[in-house]
Amino acid sequence: MIPKKIPFLFTACALLMLFLSSACKQEQDVNVTSEPVVTEKPVVERDLFYHYSIWYAFVNKVFEGDLTVSKLKTKGDIGLGSYTKLDGELIMLDGVPYRATEDGVVSIADDADKIVYVNATFFDEDISFKVTDSINYDALRGEINKHLPTKNMFYGFKIHGTFKNIKCGGLNKQEPPFKEGLDVLIPNRPIFKAENIEGTMVGFYCPQFIGDINVAGYHLHFISDDKKFGGHVMAFNAVSLDVSIDEMYEYQFVLPNTDAYRKVGFDKQFQYKKN
Template sequence: MKLKRYLWITILTITVLLGIILPGRTQEYTSSNTLFQTSTISAFSIGIYEGNTSFKELKKSGNFGLGTVNYLDEEMIGLDGKFYQVKSDGVASVIPDSMTSPFATVTFFKPQTLINLEGQINYKQLQESLDQRLPSKNYPYAIRIKGNFPYLKFRSVPKQTPPYRPLVDVVKEQSIFFELRNVNGTLVGFRTPEYMQGVNVNGYHFHFITANRTTGGHILDGQFKNAKVELDSLSNVEINLPKTAEFSKADLADSKPAEVNRVKR
């Protein structure tokens, strides 16, 4: 009886200690190889531009990423733990923690692979070259490219108001384009496998921000010279679906993810 009592006391003590010691969800204890996203590209594509995930919450799941803010209010870039919003005038600013996002993809970036691409190549060649060198095409990858870029073309869109139109229509009719030459900065991006179509933008998706954090946007084209590409392979995927009436009632079968991929890539 004394032995049984001792065992129960020991188990209880260990349980209490674990409850005290084990932390909540913080950067230190969040898996570094997890792709976390809020909502899905299917929901976003049909005009669900309001979410309830704050940037304070996003920071618990990543210090690196891309997406947008509520009302499709331009492009979002996450880099080194800070999140930036690039508005339709091309000006970048830090996003307050209280602001929310309808669609975002983030991770705690820890590069595992470095790929050197010698010479000058365009955006299509960049993607083709990376595809040839990926360890596997079956995992998502977070991708960072830092340096000086001979030429970049990128896009933003203006803030939307209800009733919201599908993303494809907004991009086709309201896109605002920017071009920069010989610019220093960072490409923040992801490559997701084709089987994730409808969940995220399959293939490559990049946003850009300048070294001085003053401008950027969604990359459409560019020239890359002697690019040094850092890859972080991600084996876990976590999705936080919006807790909104719009998402609950949406017919996501009509989202046409293949068409969205064409405008987002």
């Protein structure tokens, strides 16, 4: 026999559930309409040293990358590196990525172009000094060393000036299958020379502990004021220089997500000797 109270309990429970679900819905409706929509702006880490591919992958024939120029532009406004298949030295100044090809011609890269190796940052001047006497690359390294608060941080450079002469290196474009690594290609690189020219050297300093990941010491690329001459800085005699330095304490490196990178062996070795 069913007690008389049971149907009453069922009805009470059903009513309670109806009430709760309706209250819940009302609360949801209130939440949706009352909360302001917050759109968060992406935070740009300006003291971040951005580094795509590792130096020893680049040395060991990982010459095709999956980083686009448009993505690079979100990582910095100065930079140096190389385009895919070594199709030109990369020099980025004031957010514009220039390409100096093997024949010495300088142009602006397209957003869809690919990069094999790059260093970049958003440049903010922390330290600056002027050089008013003639100075070569070795002496400039010594001068910058005197101005660095510590050699344990990373630094970015924008160095504008007048050059009596400058010698820059390029790279010969390669087609797969790639035969030689940078240990062979860099000593045999095309060389471009200019005299009485104004322009900017952009680049970076990495502490020696960076090892095989990147270029230890100084690495600079040059672009002339008329944007017709550029490349990897090998030697120069400058008449006057404005040296601007950005100290960076964060370092991000991004590996190529490619088959070539996954399979690379790190058997070849190459580091610039004087840095």
